[in-house]
Amino acid sequence: MKQFYLLVFASISIASAQIQPTTAQKVEESLIAKQAMDANSLVKNIPLKNIGPSVMSGRVVDLAVNEDNPTEYYVAYASGGLWYTNNNGTTFTPVIDETQTQNIGDIAVHWKSGTIWVGTGENNASRSSYAGIGILKSTDNGKTWQNMGLIDSHHIGRIVLNPNNANEVTVGVAGHLYSPNSERGIYKTTDGGKTWKNTLFINDNTGIIDVAVSPNNFNIQYAAAWQKDRKAWDFIGNGSGSGIYKSSDAGATWSKISTPTSGFPTGEGVGRIGLAVFDDNIIYAVHDNQFRRNKEKEKEEKQEGLTKDDFKSLSKEEFLNLNDKELNDFLKTNNFQEKYRAANVKQMVRSNAVKPVDLALYLEDANSLLFDTPVIGAEVYRSTDGGTKWVKQNSNYIDDLFYSYGYYFAQISIDPKNSEAIYVSGVPIISSKDGGKTYKSINGDNVHSDHHAVWVNPNLPGHLINGNDGGVNTSYDDGASWVKNNSPNVGQFYAIAVDNEKPYNVYGGLQDNGVWMGPHNAEASTEWHQTGQYPWKSILGGDGMQVQVDARNANIVYTGFQFGNYFRLDLENDKRTYIQPKHELGETPYRFNWQTPILLSSHNQDILYMGGNKLHRSLDQGDTWETISGDLTQGGKKGNVAFGTLATITESPFKFGLLYTGSDDGLIHRTDNGGGNWENISKNLPQNLWVSRVVASKHNKNRVYATLNGYRSDDFTSYIYVSENKGNTWKSISNNIPASPVNVIIEDSENENLLFVGTDNGLYASLDKGDSWESFKNGIPAVAIHDLVIQKEAKHLLVGTHGRSIYKAEIASLQNLTSEILKKELHIYPLENIKHSIRWGNSWSSWSKASTPGLDITFYSNRDDVYQAKIKSSDDIIVSETEITANMGLNILSYDLAFTKIGKLNYLKKHKTELKQSDNGSTYLPKGTYLVEITGNGTSENVTFEIE
Secondary structure, three states, X not given: OOOOOOOOOOOOOOOOOOOOOOOHHHHHHHHHHHHHHHHHOOOOOOOOEEEEOXXXXXXXXXXXXXXXXXXXEEEEEOOOEEEEEOOOOOOOEEOOOOOOOOOXXXXXXXXXXXXXXXXXXXXXXXXXXXXXXXXXXXXXXOOOOEEOOOHHHOOEEEEEEEOOEEEEEEEEEOOOOOOOOOOOEEEEEOOOOOOOEEEXXXXXXXXXXEEEEEOOEXXXXXXXXXXXXXXXXXXXXXXXXOEEEEEOOOXXXXXXXXOOOOOOOOOOOEEEEEEEEOOOOOEEEEEEEEEEOOHHHHHHOOOOOOOHHXXXXXXXXHHHOOOHHHHHHHHHHOOOOOOOOHHHHHHHHHOOOOOOHHHHHHOOOOOOOOOOOOEEEEEEEEEOOOOOOOEEOOOOOOOOOOOOOHHHOOEEEEEOXXXXXXXXXXXXXXXXXXXXXXXXXXXOOOOOOOEEEEEEOOOOOOOEEEEEOOEEEEEOOOOOOXXXXXXXXXXXXXXXXXXXXXXXXXXXEEOOOEEEEEEOOOOOOOOHHHHOOOOOEEEEOOOOOOEEEOOOOOOEEEEEEOOOEEEEEEOOOOEEEEOOOOOOOOOOOOOOOOOOOEEEOOOOOOOEEEEOOOEEEEOXXXXXXXXXXXXXXXXXXXXXXXXXXXXXXXXXXXXXXXEEEEEOOOOEEEEOOOOOOOEEOOOOOOOOOEEEEEEEOOOOOOOEEEEEEOHHHOOOOOEEEEEOOOOOOOEEOOOOOOOOOEEEEEEOOOOOOOEEEEEOOEEEEEOOOOOOOEEOOOOOOOOOEEEEEEEOOOOEEXXXXXXXXXXXXXXXXXXXXXXXXXXXXXXXXXXXXXXXXXXXXXXXXXXXOOEOOOEEEEEEEOOOEEEEEEEEEOOOOEEEEEEEEEOOEEEEEEEOOEOOHHHHHHHHHHOOOOOOOOOOOOOEOOOEEEEEXXXXXXXXXXXXXXXX
């Protein structure tokens, strides 16, 4: 599930420094600069390989299906790009990987002309909904793309196009997520995006989240306006600007039809609205109604037993008269610590140590309000006269569908052949066959619970394609059963980790898809359908968060889900122990970030740190806790999102107890004595930004790195800093990184000059400790990078993306790209020996693919040049040679260990031996020692390797 809320009780307000949203001009300049960096990078030839996983998938925002051939369709992922299938979802191909974003709000396809429109920037208002770069268009089925403008829109709600004219398009623009802006509302083009006209503008805080068109008449269009105000600490998803508008001239002009006399709600409580049109007259709307429920009706439906709210009004005498069994049932059900049982809690109240209300306050954490529904919530309206009059269809509350986060859903679909058959997407997906009066769930066991898109086949009753937080599902029996279509690697990781097993495993927490682990060398394959052994496995549910693995025993894993709900897992014995630190009864509850930071001490793997608004330390693997700091934040802000929390923790490997913390409200603190004293070391840094990382150096006791993130203010500046004196002074090292919020920085484990940074649009490497940066993107699209980890022994960089799962890069050549090598004209890196195999080029069957060897020869060139590469035997016979066009920087020559035709002849002239040709037609080198010689740029270098 997506978002849980927290009422923050601390009243200390944060200084209101004005963080300015990044301008559209700055975004455009950064996109141009990024393209230049990509083209000229010294490391652009070092490949990054996607290692999955795929089966849990990621959030889908839209589907575009060819009604004439529904085995052909596109899937738009929130942050994982656009994917195409023409075999009914059996396999998919990425379509926008060469563009400068993978963040999508909506898509529209004109199938006859091969024109695709992509509105970038997710249409949901989640805490991980990334901004886009405007409207992308392809006129050749996705082979090439052009940016058609609206760059300052940030988030696109919906695109509709004229089925008879691919150049006539209406776009609903949701606008900035965290700040007011003017580029929102309805934009229309009739010339294919060359020019745009803003035909509906409401105000700077109200955008258009949905547009729906009559299937019979493109002139009849409806738009759902949505007023919202998102901050890092609060989210208001409703307002008087929300409502429904209608156009009768294809979006050229609009009039509001959700008026006080229409029957549709109006006023401050109107939330997100989704639309579905059956014909010129019948239209449905699903509404996230934020007006409060009728209190008397709520009392009638009150559950049996004690509830949290009961304690807010109980007097001391009433509390002491409670039945002990009933009180204990409440305490146990709500996970109070063992020491808090009826007898001792009553004694605490009797002695005035606590008040009855403290039991309610004790539970006011991020999850406590999830299933409290103080608002009306989901409701369905229908109009049969083109939107003049609306009638609410549901007579009872539609509970357990939107919960407290309807802003994340509000999608409704209609059967094109049956005006009474509708589908409402939420948690779960529900359907109605009587126009919305009654419903049933059609979620399947193999279907994720959070839904965002449903396509209904107009020509085959019961055929549905569903997009959800867990990918794509298909049904042919109206939701009675489903097939999963999740081959793309589009996982949305928040954090990753590795262990030291052989082969080592990779772990990661995902948005709404729990925590998974798998071997780093797992190959993408459908073989697991036959064996039943998918190489990756889920080890925890919820929204997966940070992971720490005991270096002594990889079966002991610390991880959890949102807002500090962490566990110690014993994977070998399938046990889990809840380890969240608890405040004392009567204290203000701890505040835990959505992504609560945890850290195992490198000095002692029994010692675990966890950050709330204070730093907690356990000396016994989380069984007991001590709080080793006061509040290390600015104190929180009153709102419905956890804020004023720690976001990052690091400990120096040089000294136990030399700790740094960073908060979501801009503070960095240091302690030199394990929490005895703390010092604020962020006073000279930009203020009130989210501290996304603090990293104590592995190479220098006094060095520490920090990254700040302005994403939650729509500030896309790259903030990266280093201190050489434990944070007393700071130096900016963002330098030539184009504007993009920074999520993570790490040092290399061996080379102190080598740094890696992950931003919202890509990965960067520095060879000189941050003085300059190189784009690192060979194989990885412009996707948000959330976490980076180095597996030291394997010399692998693992990249956790929020949209394209996990990538792996071999970085030995980067680790050894020293200043001395950078001064050389040419340098070849040493090669590892390779074991000979009689299976090279052969297969066990004429129907199977032959196995082939390969040797990657990595070399550095100080300029773009053409080189001659020769492979020589130990007696100087050239067995293979080729020409390679090299770029300035690192290059890789991949050699298949085979003779060239002339090389084989020359070898046989001197060696009276048999060289057997393999099944694939190649003849491979025999065992022996060989020399690689590369010549060019006025110089020559060589290196040897052995086939053992």
